[in-house]
Amino acid sequence: MGRSEIMTAAIRHLNTDPAASMAEIAEAAGVSRATLHRHFSGREDLMLALAHQSLDRWAEAQAGAGIAEATASADPELVGRALHTLLTALIEIADEYGFGLADHAMAVHPELRPRAEELEEREVAFLTAAQRAGVLRADLPARWLSSAVLGLAVAARESLRRGDIARRDVPRLLLGTFFDGAAARDPGERTVPDGPGERTGNARKEGR
Amino acid sequence: MGRSEIMTAAIRHLNTDPAASMAEIAEAAGVSRATLHRHFSGREDLMLALAHQSLDRWAEAQAGAGIAEATASADPELVGRALHTLLTALIEIADEYGFGLADHAMAVHPELRPRAEELEEREVAFLTAAQRAGVLRADLPARWLSSAVLGLAVAARESLRRGDIARRDVPRLLLGTFFDGAAARDPGERTVPDGPGERTGNARKEGR
DNA sequence: CACTAGTGAGACATTTATGTATCATGTGCG
DNA sequence: CGCACATGATACATAAATGTCTCACTAGTG
Structure with a gap:
C-alpha cells in the first residue's frame, strides 16, 4: 500500500462522500489511520496531492x-x-x-x-x-x-x-x-x- | 432583525465562504450567536430554511x-x-x-x-x-x-x-x-x- | 413607573476531527 | 536467526464548531 493506492481509494471514496473524514478515507483505503498519516501529514496534504x-x-x-x-x-x-x-x-x-x-x-x-x-x-x-x-x-x-x-x-x-x-x-x-x-x-x-x-x-x- | 434578514445576510456571506461557521454567519448578519440560535435551532435548520x-x-x-x-x-x-x-x-x-x-x-x-x-x-x-x-x-x-x-x-x-x-x-x-x-x-x-x-x-x- | 420581549455577552459541556506518540506484530532480507 | 521497516491498534492531547444556559441591558408598552 503506497501513496498511489491510497490516493486511488481516497478518490473513490470522496466521490461518494466529499466530506469524508480522514478515518473514513483510511478505512476505505484499507489502511489504519496511523498509516494514512504516515503518507500524508494531514487532510490538507492529502487533498493537495489529489x-x-x-x-x-x-x-x-x-x-x-x-x-x-x-x-x-x-x-x-x-x-x-x-x-x-x-x-x-x-x-x-x-x-x-x-x-x-x-x-x-x-x-x-x-x-x-x-x-x-x-x-x-x-x-x-x-x-x-x-x-x-x-x-x-x-x-x-x-x-x-x-x-x-x-x-x-x-x-x-x-x-x-x-x-x-x-x-x-x-x-x-x-x-x-x-x-x-x-x-x-x-x-x-x-x-x-x-x-x-x-x-x-x-x-x-x-x-x- | 427577523429570520428573513438573517437569511439574506447568511446567503450573502455563504456565497463568499460556503464553509462559514455559525459564528461567522451571525457576525455577518450583525447579530450575536445566541440570537442566531434563537431563530434557527442549528446549522442544519438554517441550511434547510435557505x-x-x-x-x-x-x-x-x-x-x-x-x-x-x-x-x-x-x-x-x-x-x-x-x-x-x-x-x-x-x-x-x-x-x-x-x-x-x-x-x-x-x-x-x-x-x-x-x-x-x-x-x-x-x-x-x-x-x-x-x-x-x-x-x-x-x-x-x-x-x-x-x-x-x-x-x-x-x-x-x-x-x-x-x-x-x-x-x-x-x-x-x-x-x-x-x-x-x-x-x-x-x-x-x-x-x-x-x-x-x-x-x-x-x-x-x-x-x- | 413597572413589565415584558428581544438581545448581547459570556461561560460551559459536548462532540468530532485531527495530529501525535507509543507499543506490539509481522514480514522480508541479509 | 536477527534486524530493519512498515503497519495496526491504541491512547492521548488539541482544536474548532456546536448547542445550551445564565445574566444583564435596553427599547417599547401598558
Missing part, C-alpha cells in the same frame, strides 16, 4: 490532444480534432476528480492557483485559436467557453451519479450539446455525429 | 414563466417564450443560492428530496414538451438538458465571481450557448438574438 494529480491529468489531456500544435496552426481540421479529444478527456477527469470542484478551500489554495491558472490560460488560448480557425463561434468569450465546458462536465458527472444517463452516452450528449446547442434545427447541420462515434471512442483511448 | 427558500424561488420561476400552460399547449411560440423566461430566472437563482449546490448534505436531505424532485419533474416535463413542439432537439434526453442548464448556470456563477464576464452579459452568453452551441456556423441560424435582448430584460423583471 489536486495536483488532477492538474497532472489535465495537463496530460492538453498534451495528449496536442493543443499546443493545434493552437499554433490555423488548420480547422487539426483544431477540431484536438478539441474533440480534449473535451472527451476532460469529461473523464471531471468525473473522477469532480468531488474537488465543490471544495472551496482547494480552489483558493495558493499552491494550486498558479498551476491551475496556467493550464486554464493554455486552454483559453487554444479555444481562442479554435475561434480564429472558424471551428468555434467568435462571438462568445473564450474564457466563457472554457467555463461552459467545465459546467457541462459537472452536469454530466451529476447525471451519471444519479443514473439519469449511461456512461457510454456521455461524450455524445456533452459534445452534442456543447457544439450544436439544444435548439432544434435542420438535422443536416449537426457538427457531432449521432452515430456510435468512432472518433470519440478513439479520442478516449488517446487521452490516456 | 434550501427551502431556493426551492420556493425555483417554483416561482416555473410559475412565472408559465411552464404549466406551455407544457400543456404545443405552441412553439408560447413554449419558446416560457423557456427563455425560465432560464433567465434560473440564472439568478443559481447565482444567489449556488453555494448550496456544492453542499452534498443538502442534496441528499430527506426533507428536500421530494420537493426538489417534483420541481425537477415539472421542468423535465416542460422540456419534453419543448422537444415535442420542435423548440428543442429531440435527440437528447430532456433530463440531460435539465442538468445541462444547471451546469451552465453554475459555470456562469463561477465566471461572474472570478470577474471573467459581466453580469449583464450572462443571459446572452448562457442562452446563446445553450440554444445554439459553441460551434461556428452560419450566423443567420442563431436562435438567440445578439442584440441588447429586450425579452431577456423583461423576463428578469417578470421573474421576481
Whole structure:
C-alpha cells in the first residue's frame, strides 16, 4: 500500500462522500489511520496531492490532444480534432476528480492557483485559436467557453451519479450539446455525429 | 432583525465562504450567536430554511414563466417564450443560492428530496414538451438538458465571481450557448438574438 | 413607573476531527 | 536467526464548531 493506492481509494471514496473524514478515507483505503498519516501529514496534504494529480491529468489531456500544435496552426481540421479529444478527456477527469470542484478551500489554495491558472490560460488560448480557425463561434468569450465546458462536465458527472444517463452516452450528449446547442434545427447541420462515434471512442483511448 | 434578514445576510456571506461557521454567519448578519440560535435551532435548520427558500424561488420561476400552460399547449411560440423566461430566472437563482449546490448534505436531505424532485419533474416535463413542439432537439434526453442548464448556470456563477464576464452579459452568453452551441456556423441560424435582448430584460423583471 | 420581549455577552459541556506518540506484530532480507 | 521497516491498534492531547444556559441591558408598552 503506497501513496498511489491510497490516493486511488481516497478518490473513490470522496466521490461518494466529499466530506469524508480522514478515518473514513483510511478505512476505505484499507489502511489504519496511523498509516494514512504516515503518507500524508494531514487532510490538507492529502487533498493537495489529489489536486495536483488532477492538474497532472489535465495537463496530460492538453498534451495528449496536442493543443499546443493545434493552437499554433490555423488548420480547422487539426483544431477540431484536438478539441474533440480534449473535451472527451476532460469529461473523464471531471468525473473522477469532480468531488474537488465543490471544495472551496482547494480552489483558493495558493499552491494550486498558479498551476491551475496556467493550464486554464493554455486552454483559453487554444479555444481562442479554435475561434480564429472558424471551428468555434467568435462571438462568445473564450474564457466563457472554457467555463461552459467545465459546467457541462459537472452536469454530466451529476447525471451519471444519479443514473439519469449511461456512461457510454456521455461524450455524445456533452459534445452534442456543447457544439450544436439544444435548439432544434435542420438535422443536416449537426457538427457531432449521432452515430456510435468512432472518433470519440478513439479520442478516449488517446487521452490516456 | 427577523429570520428573513438573517437569511439574506447568511446567503450573502455563504456565497463568499460556503464553509462559514455559525459564528461567522451571525457576525455577518450583525447579530450575536445566541440570537442566531434563537431563530434557527442549528446549522442544519438554517441550511434547510435557505434550501427551502431556493426551492420556493425555483417554483416561482416555473410559475412565472408559465411552464404549466406551455407544457400543456404545443405552441412553439408560447413554449419558446416560457423557456427563455425560465432560464433567465434560473440564472439568478443559481447565482444567489449556488453555494448550496456544492453542499452534498443538502442534496441528499430527506426533507428536500421530494420537493426538489417534483420541481425537477415539472421542468423535465416542460422540456419534453419543448422537444415535442420542435423548440428543442429531440435527440437528447430532456433530463440531460435539465442538468445541462444547471451546469451552465453554475459555470456562469463561477465566471461572474472570478470577474471573467459581466453580469449583464450572462443571459446572452448562457442562452446563446445553450440554444445554439459553441460551434461556428452560419450566423443567420442563431436562435438567440445578439442584440441588447429586450425579452431577456423583461423576463428578469417578470421573474421576481 | 413597572413589565415584558428581544438581545448581547459570556461561560460551559459536548462532540468530532485531527495530529501525535507509543507499543506490539509481522514480514522480508541479509 | 536477527534486524530493519512498515503497519495496526491504541491512547492521548488539541482544536474548532456546536448547542445550551445564565445574566444583564435596553427599547417599547401598558
